[in-house]
Amino acid sequence: LHHRDVPLLLPNAWDFASAAALTQAGFTAIGTTSMGVAGAHGLPDARGLGRAQTVALAGLLRRLPCLLTVDVEAGFSTDPAEVAALAVELADLGVVGLNLEDGRPDGTLADPGRQAELVSAIEDATPDLYLNARTDAFWCGVPNPLAVAVERAHRYLDAGADGVFVPAAADASDVRTLVREIPAPLNLLHLPGRHTLAQLADLGVRRVSTGSLLFRAAVHAVTSTALAVRDDSPLPADPPSYAAVAALLDC
């Protein structure tokens, strides 16, 4: 799926309903969004608190007819053995891919050597999983994020990662450099208004994630619809019927 004419667009779900809806809408591969998974359960994102909820979700989604890749934040542990055990647990549930990030809860980047150890532990334990190594160089505000991202990409690929995810990379020139310098499928985060799939395809990007976008769109729909009812305004969109959603959930 990473080697077709168009980039793989991976929409990100956070519960059974969002995943079932995306599957029904025709997406045959979906990811999860850690913000959504955490937020649905009242947890903050990216603090390493949603391990149980992440595994439970993977278990729920196995009955959907789609490939599933799971955002495991930074692995919910700094211990390579524990992170490898998580990968095994998810693989046993039928998950085909993982995202592992090097951004830390305090906004800094993990030591690249230690991060490579996590990558290596996952690769050894679950060689068949597609391991997408995410570097948060652009998000963390380090000097020269482009060079840092490229260097880390090489470290993680050498340790066994299958692809590299560089969220927040946006400029075409940066993307071109990443594609040229990283010898593996490059995954970008779709930034509405700044990216189109067509542009990203032209630049050589192989995989495009929506991150928390769909979750944030859902949160927005909740309040905008409730406020429209309160104000007797037209609904912002015409939602599917009860019966249509019930059929979706009954799959």
Added chain:
Amino acid sequence: LHHRDVPLLLPNAWDFASAAALTQAGFTAIGTTSMGVAGAHGLPDARGLGRAQTVALAGLLRRLPCLLTVDVEAGFSTDPAEVAALAVELADLGVVGLNLEDGRPDGTLADPGRQAELVSAIEDATPDLYLNARTDAFWCGVPNPLAVAVERAHRYLDAGADGVFVPAAADASDVRTLVREIPAPLNLLHLPGRHTLAQLADLGVRRVSTGSLLFRAAVHAVTSTALAVRDDSPLPADPPSYAAVAALLDC
């Protein structure tokens, strides 16, 4: 809240994020939607399968600054003692109200005497909870649903219910009859395109629920946003930023 100039508008949430968003949008009382709670966890609605998830959600939402009333479907049991135990469990979590429905998974209405026993058991166990007795006469397609709804409303109020919910009642003449004949706050389901809050207020309705509407709007936002990204179309709405949603979840 049931005795003000305008009806109490109760938007219905299904997870922490939807409830937090509604609270932040200014709603000081919210309900839950059993379709959403079930659907988020891969369960069908109204089959009595989501008891654990419903209780867990109530526990999560207690930290939000809002009053919470919980949709317990038909009580997740036909045993009055078990249904009363559920009410106690929820009251202990700070829940201030319950919705109990008399529609059955097979689309028929429960025996009204047995349903009144459930109402009575809840009332005895948790007299301070606002017990909203829902009759599904209009939904179940019984002959003369208006008369059935009025008769059941009286049975449930006699058993200790505090209010009556008649979803699917829509015609102004039916609503007028329900308001006149039911000596307790009447709760209706908001039907987009058929109701406005102003009309329902004029008819004497005291409480208006959104049911599964917000959940269905969220599901719709997920797929419409994902398809817009796929097709390089403008997003259907401009969702809040990552930082705004992160702040919401961190409350």
